[in-house]
Amino acid sequence: LVLILDYGSQYTHLITRRIRALSVFSLCISGTSTLKSITDLNPRVVILSGGPHSVHTPDAPGFPAGFVEWVESNGVFVLGICYGLQLIVQRLGGVVMVGEKQEYGKMEIEVEKACGLFGSKKVGDKQEVWMSHGDEVAKLPEGFEVVAQSQQGSVAAIENQLRRFYGLQYHPEVTHSPEGMETLRFFLFNVCGVNAGWAMEDVVDEEIKVIKGTVGLEDHVICALSGGVDSTVAATLVHKAIGDRLHCVFVDNGLLRYKERERVMDTFERDLHLPVTCVDATEQFLSKLKGVEDPEMKRKIIGKEFICIFDDFAQDLEKKLGRKPSYLVQGTLYPDVIESCPPPGSGRTHSHTIKSHHNVGGLPKDMKLKLIEPLKLLFKDEVRQMGRILNVPEAFLKRHPFPGPGLAVRVLGDVTQENALDILRQVDEIFIQSIKDAGLYDIIWQAFAVFLPIRSVGVQGDQRTHSHVVSLRAVTSQDGMTADWYPFEHKFLNDVSRKICNSVRGVNRVVLDITSKPPSTIEWE
Ligand code: XMP
Numbered sequence: 245l246v247l248i249l250d251y252g253s254q255y256t257h258l259i260t261r262r263i264r265a266l267s268v269f270s271l272c273i274s275g276t277s278t279l280k281s282i283t284d285l286n287p288r289v290v291i292l293s294g295g296p297h298s299v300h301t302p303d304a305p306g307f308p309a310g311f312v313e314w315v316e317s318n319g320v321f322v323l324g325i326c327y328g329l330q331l332i333v334q335r336l337g338g339v340v341m342v343g344e345k346q347e348y349g350k351m352e353i354e355v356e357k358a359c360g361l362f363g364s365k366k367v368g369d370k371q372e373v374w375m376s377h378g379d380e381v382a383k384l385p386e387g388f389e390v391v392a393q394s395q396q397g398s399v400a401a402i403e404n405q406l407r408r409f410y411g412l413q414y415h416p417e418v419t420h421s422p423e424g425m426e427t428l429r430f431f432l433f434n435v436c437g438v439n440a441g442w443a444m445e446d447v448v449d450e451e452i453k454v455i456k457g458t459v460g461l462e463d464h465v466i467c468a469l470s471g472g473v474d475s476t477v478a479a480t481l482v483h484k485a486i487g488d489r490l491h492c493v494f495v496d497n498g499l500l501r502y503k504e505r506e507r508v509m510d511t512f513e514r515d516l517h518l519p520v521t522c523v524d525a526t527e528q529f530l531s532k533l534k535g536v537e538d539p540e541m542k543r544k545i546i547g548k549e550f551i552c553i554f555d556d557f558a559q560d561l562e563k564k565l566g567r568k569p570s571y572l573v574q575g576t577l578y579p580d581v582i583e584s585c586p587p588p589g590s591g592r593t594h595s596h597t598i599k600s601h602h603n604v605g606g607l608p609k610d611m612k613l614k615l616i617e618p619l620k621l622l623f624k625d626e627v628r629q630m631g632r633i634l635n636v637p638e639a640f641l642k643r644h645p646f647p648g649p650g651l652a653v654r655v656l657g658d659v660t661q662e663n664a665l666d667i668l669r670q671v672d673e674i675f676i677q678s679i680k681d682a683g684l685y686d687i688i689w690q691a692f693a694v695f696l697p698i699r700s701v702g703v704q705g706d707q708r709t710h711s712h713v714v715s716l717r718a719v720t721s722q723d724g725m726t727a728d729w730y731p732f733e734h735k736f737l738n739d740v741s742r743k744i745c746n747s748v749r750g751v752n753r754v755v756l757d758i759t760s761k762p763p764s765t766i767e768w769e
Contacts (some may be wrong), residue, residue, distance in 0.1 A: 323431060328411065351373055354392060364430050374421045444629045476575050482616060498527070535660070632727060654694045701757065717757040
């Protein structure tokens with residue numbers, strides 16, 4: 245195991261992913277974890293991440309008392325990255341100062357000593373790296389040596405091979421450090437002697453074993469399928485482990501996309517053989533939403549209805565089976581459970597801050613179900629990889645994200661207003677199909693249409709019309725937190741617009757959303 249102690253760098257997750265990409269299992273825990281939680285994991289290598297702190301501030305986070313002694317008596321290797329390097333220097337008796345020349349962005353470094361970290365290089369070899377630091381090393385602890393320097397003459401890499409402490413002042417994990425991956429690979433395999441052996445096939449086998457060992461032979465498990473990748477992969481895995489003692493429910497709330505229900509049920513049943521009950525709750529949802537215009541109110545109503553339906557499903561199951569289901573499957577991912585160091589000035593203490601779990605429609609409070617979260621150590625791309633091994637169709641794994649409240653947040657105002665949902669479904673389908681035909685679906689993070697609660701004047705077939713307006717939105721993004729609008733070619737937009745107005749009755753105007761996030765959000769409500 246390679247353990248990453250997170251000191252709050254925006255790149256910490258990237259270190260974890262890069263190491264997993266080298267087929268080495270890595271986990272990330274808070275940089276303020278106790279010595280026991282570190283030693284219990286028995287890592288061969290510990291990586292200290294970067295972070296926004298300065299080692300000089302009184303509340304700067306660092307490794308716990310006894311860490312260095314434990315490292316040295318157990319033959320553990322330590323690599324500090326950026327802040328992590330400065331932490332090693334300061335804690336082992338060196339000096340870190342506020343740098344005269346701060347280094348941010350692309351820098352060149354030169355190898356001073358070709359062994360240890362740069363064993364595959366020659367003295368004098370240069371490489372481009374990504375730096376982002378204000379403090380710098382002024383004096384090394386005893387026994388350490390500089391193995392690379394930046395073009396400005398500051399310390400770029402250090403090591404003490406005897407004590408197994410290493411440090412990089414730059415970020416090898418980002419793509420702007422083109423040779424960073426090679427440096428990490430060399431460090432893990434050649435310096436630390438780590439074996440590559442972590443493969444997704446093994447993770448699948450291991451998870452199935454764990455689920456079998458957890459769920460008793462008489463126990464039943466339930467799962468709410470949203471039609472998204474995470475819940476589908478989680479359910480498929482659990483189904484492999486316990487067969488039809490898994491009971492899934494898929495709710496058609498009347499707010500789904502064009503033929504969504506048929507399409508996802510087809511995948512669940514035909515491709516994945518999942519035991520799924522499809523509940524048609526269109527009337528139940530739409531009657532509750534009638535006349536409601538406030539976006540937050542819509543979300544609340546939808547969340548509450550989901551819980552009612554889920555509750556009914558569990559009760560029906562109990563009647564049928566003669567016993568209560570014991571477990572609930574959730575597709576929680578690793579980024580949702582990683583504990584991070586709080587940023588400086590956030591007012592939070594260094595106690596663990598766990599990000600809120602995201603689940604489908606919430607959980608009835610009195611159900612007392614135990615959770616099974618088989619994806620909670622995986623990143624999104626790893627879940628897709630697992631999905632491939634479990635034979636989830638590729639097109640399904642690559643679907644754009646779709647919000648829990650569905651089209652309710654894409655029909656502005658009352659969702660039950662005249663034909664709005666029907667019109668929106670047709671427009672959305674034309675837009676998405678055109679994107680697929682143009683080969684753009686996989687490079688766009690999310691694309692959809694929005695129904696605007698206004699009418700505008702048009703002329704169609706010599707007739708004056710007073711019809712609906714729809715907006716098209718397509719964005720690129722890494723994680724949905726920020727986004728850029730996608731710059732379609734004029735011909736593409738022209739074709740889509742004509743197709744929509746010619747084939748969707750009731751629409752005479754198409755507009756394009758050209759706002760990034762921020763200042764907008766991706767969804768309109
Ligand atoms: P926003 O609109 O906040 O969306 O920029 C960011 C991402 O989150 C999705 N989204 C939701 N997903 N329940 C969900 O499961 C919701 O209530 C919800 N609201 C927004 C949105 O589609 C985008 O991918």
